[in-house]
Amino acid sequence: MAETAAAPNITRKMEKLRDQLRRHEHLYYVLDAPEISDAEYDALMNELKKLEAAHPDLITPDSPTQRVGGKPAEGFRKAQHSRPMLSLDNAYTAEELRDWDRRVHELAGKLAVEYTAELKLDGLSVALLYQAAGEGGARLAMGLTRGDGQTGEDVTSNIRTMRSVPLSISKEQLRKARVPQGQAFEVRGECVMPEAAFERTNAEREREGLPAFVNPRNSAAGTVRTLDPSIVATRGLVFFAYFLLIDGEYFAAGQTATLDALTALGFRVNPHRGRVRSVDEMMKFIDDAESRRARLGYEIDGVVLKVDSHAAQQRLGYTGRAPRWAIAYKFTAQSAVTQLEGIMITVGRSGKLTPTAMLRPAFVGGVTISRATLHNADFIERMGLKIGDWVKIERGGDVIPKVAEVIEDKEHPRGKLRFSFPSECPECGSPVVREEGEADWRCVNLDCPAKLRESLLHFASRGVMNIEGLGDAAVAQLLERGMVKSVADLYALTVDQLSGLERFAEKSAQTLFSEIQNSKKAGLARVIMGLGIRFVGERTAELLAAEFGSIDALMDAPAEELERVEEVGPRISRAVLDFFLRPANRDLVQKLKKAGVAMTAEKKQRTSQLASLTFVLTGTLPNLTRDEAKEKIEAAGGKVAGSVSKKTSYVVAGEEAGSKLDKAHELKIRVIDEAGLMKLLAG
Ligand code: IVH
Numbered sequence: 013m014a015e016t017a018a019a020p021n022i023t024r025k026m027e028k029l030r031d032q033l034r035r036h037e038h039l040y041y042v043l044d045a046p047e048i049s050d051a052e053y054d055a056l057m058n059e060l061k062k063l064e065a066a067h068p069d070l071i072t073p074d075s076p077t078q079r080v081g082g083k084p085a086e087g088f089r090k091a092q093h094s095r096p097m098l099s100l101d102n103a104y105t106a107e108e109l110r111d112w113d114r115r116v117h118e119l120a121g122k123l124a125v126e127y128t129a130e131l132k133l134d135g136l137s138v139a140l141l142y143q144a145a146g147e148g149g150a151r152l153a154m155g156l157t158r159g160d161g162q163t164g165e166d167v168t169s170n171i172r173t174m175r176s177v178p179l180s181i182s183k184e185q186l187r188k189a190r191v192p193q194g195q196a197f198e199v200r201g202e203c204v205m206p207e208a209a210f211e212r213t214n215a216e217r218e219r220e221g222l223p224a225f226v227n228p229r230n231s232a233a234g235t236v237r238t239l240d241p242s243i244v245a246t247r248g249l250v251f252f253a254y255f256l257l258i259d260g261e262y263f264a265a266g267q268t269a270t271l272d273a274l275t276a277l278g279f280r281v282n283p284h285r286g287r288v289r290s291v292d293e294m295m296k297f298i299d300d301a302e303s304r305r306a307r308l309g310y311e312i313d314g315v316v317l318k319v320d321s322h323a324a325q326q327r328l329g330y331t332g333r334a335p336r337w338a339i340a341y342k343f344t345a346q347s348a349v350t351q352l353e354g355i356m357i358t359v360g361r362s363g364k365l366t367p368t369a370m371l372r373p374a375f376v377g378g379v380t381i382s383r384a385t386l387h388n389a390d391f392i393e394r395m396g397l398k399i400g401d402w403v404k405i406e407r408g409g410d411v412i413p414k415v416a417e418v419i420e421d422k423e424h425p426r427g428k429l430r431f432s433f434p435s436e437c438p439e440c441g442s443p444v445v446r447e448e449g450e451a452d453w454r455c456v457n458l459d460c461p462a463k464l465r466e467s468l469l470h471f472a473s474r475g476v477m478n479i480e481g482l483g484d485a486a487v488a489q490l491l492e493r494g495m496v497k498s499v500a501d502l503y504a505l506t507v508d509q510l511s512g513l514e515r516f517a518e519k520s521a522q523t524l525f526s527e528i529q530n531s532k533k534a535g536l537a538r539v540i541m542g543l544g545i546r547f548v549g550e551r552t553a554e555l556l557a558a559e560f561g562s563i564d565a566l567m568d569a570p571a572e573e574l575e576r577v578e579e580v581g582p583r584i585s586r587a588v589l590d591f592f593l594r595p596a597n598r599d600l601v602q603k604l605k606k607a608g609v610a611m612t613a614e615k616k617q618r619t620s621q622l623a624s625l626t627f628v629l630t631g632t633l634p635n636l637t638r639d640e641a642k643e644k645i646e647a648a649g650g651k652v653a654g655s656v657s658k659k660t661s662y663v664v665a666g667e668e669a670g671s672k673l674d675k676a677h678e679l680k681i682r683v684i685d686e687a688g689l690m691k692l693l694a695g
Contacts, residue, residue: 022063023070029060033076034178041175041250042280068625068661071682074151074180079173080245082688088165088237094198094260097137097158099333100316100340109291109317112339116319116328119336123324128267129286129297132314132340133252135204136233139164140177140251144194148183153196157236167236173245174203176252176280189276190265191258198260199279201253205232206310209248219470221362221546221587223451226387226414228311242579246551250310253279262325267318284308287320298341305343314342347406348381349419350374354399355386355431359439359462361470361544363455367392367433369403369415376407384413388451389433400427437462458596464498465491471499471542475550477531478538481524489513499542500603502528536563536613539604543597546587552579556588559694561615563601567592576694622650622692625661628676631669633686641689648693656681664689 036053040046057076064071071078103109116125137158145151155171156164171177186193205213210228213235217224225231235247253274256263263270268287275281284304286297298315305312319325319337328336354370367386374381384405386392395418397403402424406416420426433453437444442457455463465487472482479502490496495509505528511521534542537557541550548556559577560566566588574585591597605611627645629638629652636644641664642652656663656675663676663683676683684692 019067019070022067026060026063026067026070026075029056029063030072030075032056033060034180037076037175038178038278042278066624068682069658073680074145076179079175079179080242081169081172082684087239088167090159090163091154091156091166092163093139093156093159093161094141094257097139097161097164097200098330098335099161100338101331101334102314103339103341104344106291106295109294109339109341113291113294116324116337119328120319120324121327123321123327125289125324126320127288127294127317128271128320129288129294130254130271130316130318131282131284131301131308131312132316132342133202133204133282134227134229134311134313135202136229136236137200138167138171138203138236138251140171140199140201141196142181142199143196145180148186148193150181150186150197152177152179165237169241170236170238170244171203171251173241174249174251176250178278181277185277189273191256191273191277195258198255198257199253199274199277200255200257201251201279203232203236203249203251204228204310205235205247205249208309213247216549219541220549220552221364223387240579251280252282254281262322264322266320266322266325268320288317294341302343312343314340316340346376347404347416348374348376349402349404349424350381352397352399352401352403352415352427355392355397356383357434357438359437359455359460359466361463361466362546363437363457363460363463365434365437365444365453365455369397371403371405374405376405376413381405381407381413384415386415389446389453390451392431392433397431398427399429399431402427458594461491467544468496468499468502470544471502472531476538476542477534479524479527479531481520481527485515486513486524498600498603500600500607503532503604503607503609532607532609534610536561536611539563539609539611540566543591543600545591547584548587552577552584555579557613558615561613563605563611567598567601576690578691578694622648624649626651626653626659627689628653628656628660628663628672629666630663630672631666633664633666636686641686644693645689662689662692 033053033056036046036048036056040053060075061077064075064077103112139156139158140152141154141156142150143153152168152172154166155168155177157167158164172179183193191197205228207228210225210231213231214224225234232249235244235249238244254271256270256273263273265273271281271285284301288294288297294315294317301312301315317339319328325335325337330336351372352369353372356368356370357365358368359365367388369384369386371382371384386397395415397415397418402419404416404419405413407413418426435444436442437455437457437460439462440455440457440460442455442460444453444455446453457463468482468487468490469484471477472479472487490513495505496502505525507521507525510516510524511518513521516524535557537554540548540553540556540563555577556566560569571582571585571589574580574588575582601611622645627650629641633641645652653660656672656679658679660676660679660681663672663681665673665676665683665685673683
């Protein structure tokens with residue numbers, strides 16, 4: 013058949029594209045030195061995706077297209093570590109380092125001692141297991157969290173989405189790194205969320221009505237344990253490697269050689285590293301690290317010192333919880349003690365009440381701080397905060413300062429004034445409610461002026477309708493003068509009306525008018541986002557727009573149609589349904605439409621998305637009968653075959669799947685479950 017004749021060529025072409033993509037990923041995500049533009053990279057990726065769609069049997073698990081794959085059905089599996097992932101002892105002063113250095117020399121006896129100095133990255137440690145693969149290379153087999161140190165959680169599908177983690181390593185790379193071929197090995201390191209990615213994640217969560225992550229480390233940890241790899245893929249996590257284990261034993265050439273080998277294997281190794289011989293040199297490295305700290309773009313909380321030589325490491329050995337050959341020098345947190353002068357409550361777009369600590373201004377790590385986040389009512393309660401209390405505030409890197417503890421001693425007596433969380437909305441006086449299982453209090457008034465103000469600001473913001481010039485000051489005036497009662501009223505504003513606003517000259521009124529008019533063309537996804545439906549952020553809005561193609565179709569979609577959309581589960585579909593159940597919201601949509609706001613999008617082509625794909629069904633599926641599954645596949649243009657062969661594109665396996673599943677594994681055919689099939693059908 014022509015297919016077979018063409019295969020070698022196509023395989024070669026696909027392998028070439030994969031190699032190119034791997035090289036550019038390495039240049040971009042590991043070396044920070046891209047050679048091509050994002051558009052060129054996307055073009056290569058699309059070319060490969062097209063070929064793979066036409067030849068699904070030629071897809072390899074380490075293909076750059078396969079970073080986002082199936083998700084673990086229920087939670088993560090546990091797996092044992094090859095060797096426990098220990099912790100580190102801490103030092104806080106040069107004196108403590110001196111004690112440690114002395115002990116190291118005593119125990120090392122005649123062995124010469126030098127140290128590597130590395131940054132202590134503030135993330136979570138993970139272990140990556142690589143197995144020997146075809147042609148003398150190696151392939152990522154599993155990614156594990158630290159867990160309790162003995163067993164971790166198998167988060168492979170999430171780790172795979174991180175572009176700084178190589179899915180495969182070539183024979184050539186192994187040779188350069190002097191890692192034996194044909195053997196399994198393990199790479200350990202730290203998974204961090206850069207500050208920019210952290211800000212982005214929290215902004216998105218805010219838009220979706222989800223609680224913000226407290227700091228980048230929590231955000232990284234939460235992300236690695238997210239059940240949906242496609243979300244992890246968007247979060248910008250970075251993996252820095254620092255250990256290499258072969259046969260459960262640290263790389264025998266020592267720590268400096270380990271870092272070099274990891275670099276040769278294609279991993280990202282933190283460039284701020286050094287070799288030191290004395291405590292003075294350690295302190296010099298530490299001071300230098302501290303001075304760079306704010307500009308790194310990711311958080312560190314100290315410096316890790318490791319005895320370099322493997323022989324000396326072995327001689328020194330371990331205490332119960334940590335190696336004797338390494339220590340963490342921890343920076344003291346940037347903190348200050350100051351007085352809590354008051355607690356301010358602001359009301360957000362969703363009516364959520366957020367408390368902020370108003371502080372007597374204090375100087376912390378180079379900046380003056382007069383506010384700190386208090387999260388929610390429970391946090392205030394847990395801390396037992398009273399107005400007038402002295403509190404310790406902390407700042408890590410560029411993150412929002414937080415109240416760490418209440419100080420109480422002779423010089424710092426407790427405050428007298430108990431704070432009670434308001435039972436009424438500070439903006440409109442309506443009652444506030446807290447739903448079961450939620451941390452936040454919300455204003456019940458659908459027409460609360462604060463909600464309207466925040467909704468207008470959200471609607472106009474960058475990334476939503478992008479109406480430049482419609483900020484706090486303009487919105488406040490429009491509301492005060494009763495010129496807008498909903499976002500739709502923006503479109504009825506005239507240049508004349510706008511130039512009547514304070515500080516709006518004819519020209520800026522004209523500009524704002526054009527900005528508002530231009531926003532009509534922002535497109536359906538932006539409008540969906542602009543409506544401010546809970547949990548619906550940028551990505552979800554785009555997926556909904558592509559699926560439904562018009563606001564009318566979306567407004568009337570039942571839950572099961574909504575849930576067909578990638579990433580939409582019961583929580584989001586409930587929020588969308590609730591939103592469009594309210595007559596006021598349906599009215600708003602009609603008004604926007606009347607005002608000329610574009611409310612359609614190109615609908616994703618969904619005819620015959622399974623064309624040329626062959627499926628084999630095995631086992632019992634949770635919801636569909638075999639006939640129903642067959643019908644659905646065929647309706648989408650796919651074929652259903654009775655037995656597994658090389659031509660099979662996917663095996664859909666349910667409970668008690670039998671020999672067909674074994675055959676699929678043997679032939680390396682992709683296996684999906686019912687949920688996976690539904691996703692494919694959804695396109
Ligand atoms: S070495 C035997 N090196 O700090 C464990 N750890 O406080 C030795 N960490 O669990 C770990 N940067 O999560 C090492 N350059 C670095 C590190 C580092 C951050 C973390 C790691 C570890 C924790 C110990």
